[in-house]
Amino acid sequence: MLICGECGHHNSGRDTFCGSCGEFLEWNAQRVVPPTPVAEPADPEPLPPRPGFLTRLSRATAELIGGPPLLETTPAATAP
Numbered sequence: 559m560l561i562c563g564e565c566g567h568h569n570s571g572r573d574t575f576c577g578s579c580g581e582f583l584e585w586n587a588q589r590v591v592p593p594t595p596v597a598e599p600a601d602p603e604p605l606p607p608r609p610g611f612l613t614r615l616s617r618a619t620a621e622l623i624g625g626p627p628l629l630e631t632t633p634a635a636t637a638p
Contacts, residue, residue: 560587 560569563586567578576583609617613627620627 559590559592561590563587 559571560573560583561567562569562576562579562581562583564581565576565579567576569577569583569587571589573583575581576587581587616627
């Protein structure tokens with residue numbers, strides 16, 4: 559982008575003369591480079607599903623009394 563030094567009009571980088579006042583841009587213009595966009599961070603992987611309250615309670619109880627958990631759940635199958 560070229561900014562005209564005479565009137566301040568923003569012209570494209572390919573223009574030779576200012577679109578507003580007609581000034582010759584080669585001699586009287588300031589070249590401005592637009593900022594490059596910042597890349598968005600990639601989406602993190604989703605976390606695995608957390609066990610439910612009863613499953614966690616069963617595991618904690620099993621650790622206290624020493625033995626297998628009383629309740630182990632598996633993910634429910636999706637119905638068609």
